[in-house]
Amino acid sequence: MLPLFIIVPLCGAFLIPLLSRLWKGLADVVGNLVGAVLVGFAVYGVAALAGGSLPAVYAMGGWMPPVGIVLVYDSLTALVVLITNLVGFPALLFSTRYLDQYTGRWKYYSLFMLLLAGLNGVALSGDMFNMFVFIEIAAIASYALVAFGTRAEELESGFKYMVMGEVGSLLILLSVAMLYAHTSTLNMADMARVLQAGGLTPLSWFVLATMLVGFSIKMAMMPFHSWLPDAHLSAPAPVSAMLSGVFIKVLGVYAMSRVVFNVFGLTRSVAPQFFNLLVGLGLLSIIAASLLAINQKDYKRLLAYSTVSQVGYIVLGLGIGNYWAIVGALFHVLSHAVTKGLLFLASRSIERQTGTREIGNLGGLERNMPVTSWSYVLGSLSMSGVPPFAGFFSKLFIIVGAVEARMYWPAIVAGLFSVLTLGYLLKVINNVLFVNRDRNSSLVREAPAPILVALVMLTALALAFGLGFRPVLDWIVNPAAKVLTIPLTYAQMVLGG
Amino acid sequence: MVPFIACLLLFLLGLYAIVLKRNIIKIIIGFSLMEYAVNLLFAFIGFKQGAIAPIITRLGMTQDFVDPLPQALVLTSIVIGLATTALMLAFAMRIYEKYHTFDITEIRRLRG
């Protein structure tokens, strides 16, 4: 069961170039089919994990750990795989109508499938080097996808993104090399045993530092964020949704927290300096990116800066490091993935129908595009933490965690800048959707059906995560937070005892 | 210890080229340097004095092998490096077609 998460998109990636030679439309069909199947697998995986009927460790080729390569499916992996595929399927559905302007759709779908395979692989891999390989698969696919339009600006931002992303990847590879030199194993659980028995040496601090920089580039944390706004501006909207919603969380947040919490076994009491650094970086991202977002005139760039600031919340939650803060961070991973994906798709739907991205040129779209507009409104409300949406609970848990850890300033900053998020998102909602009806020509029509279906799906998910936060918390987030807060369970689960 | 420091120096040299050089081709060469530095580090990690290459040419061999795992990892990372270098060169070519220059200070059509 577990390798199918990787095999199915890979099969799709290799089948699409062949089948689309027979008939061009098959690329859409196969791509969306794979997306739907993966959603089914991910949901089944969560249910099976809750029921205890899924083997959590899968030894590839029958070679047992620590020698062989393993796939590990624990609660944290389940959460990450779930968001990957829940956002991936609507993005694929959106792509069917989005790609009308481009030639070579099979290349797009093939790359998108590789991106999905890479993201699922990062989440599932229980082996350090394999995780790096999947990171690279996802990253290379995303570089090519960002520059897919091959206009001058798109190539420029794609190259910029690629340079920064590759520096991050090579830093990660360097730290994997040093971890191997230090522990003589690549299996993450085995590595955790060796590292936790040996304590923190100067070498482990060096490895942690290079890893932190590498993953920070991948998750666009504040000093390393500069690739993200440009990449979002030029990427196709479904790719933006994947990048902002899933990519930076899987490659950055998930991979880093897996390494920091489960492999190094760090907790706040062991390494307070490291966690304070995370809190500082998180606060920097929240504050600076929010302030940058307010002044943007282009609503896609505004959303990109808002992503940087929301990642700050996640890192803040991880940095606070107690149970509620981590629950909040993981819940924010879940809610932000869905809502930011929704916002990017909705804003592209507006751009597609009106032909502009300037906030100042738009107005009163609510009358002509009700579905797009209301999904945008609901997404914005969830993003900025208005009850009873998903974003409210995630930020609430982070603030509760901060107060519990007696970090009052971070709690206050998180609360205040959540209001600021509402402010800049309301600016867009108000100007673009409701007032200035005179700017709107009555010729603007609602987007075509596949786009609306994608938007409605994501809106429904955002609402469901908010209104049904109790079951989501019980089944998905709490078990995942337990994986992170009890560092030793991971090694015990994989190696058995 | 010396080989490891040499690898790190090579890595930093590549980083220097990426950060400070203005020509896109030189930046790509910087990436190749960084990759080779990490590959070399892997090779050093697996090295053992007096051991032979890890290939079984007959049954029942008793000599010491060098660690074969880093070699497999190097091979994988070479493949990844091939893909990234090819993609970067493709980017460089398309950028040259659009901007008619390899100088990154002149490739600034995006603001911010």
Added chain:
Amino acid sequence: MSRGMTVIVQSVTRLVAGMLFLFGCYIVLHGHLTPGGGFAGGVLIAAAFILVSLAFGSVENVEQHRYTFSSVFESLGGLGFLAIGLAGYLAGHQFLSNLWPKVGEPLTLFSAGTIPLANIAIAMKVGAGLFAIFLALGASRFVMKD
């Protein structure tokens, strides 16, 4: 544009290209016994094709066909590798399990179960992929037009 390079290069290519191709095949087929394997052999095979392409040149039509062929072969190679992996899975073992690990004499050509088959699939993928990269970089004017 005159096609290809000088007569010297072309004659040497005629001599060498076939041997390069054969040597690549040898490296692939003996991948489970000697250094090398799917990737190294695939690169050699691609090198043979690239050499021919460079020495004799080509026109847009031919280039398009070569690109189509190499792209199809690349996909087939990838699918082949997945099929070998899935064969182990469908036979009731784990994904990528070796189906017949004990078949054949150890250290001879016919041994090691599905590993040589996987090597061949990888060689197809790598050889065709590398050749496609070469075509795409060297002839982006033709190929990228789709």
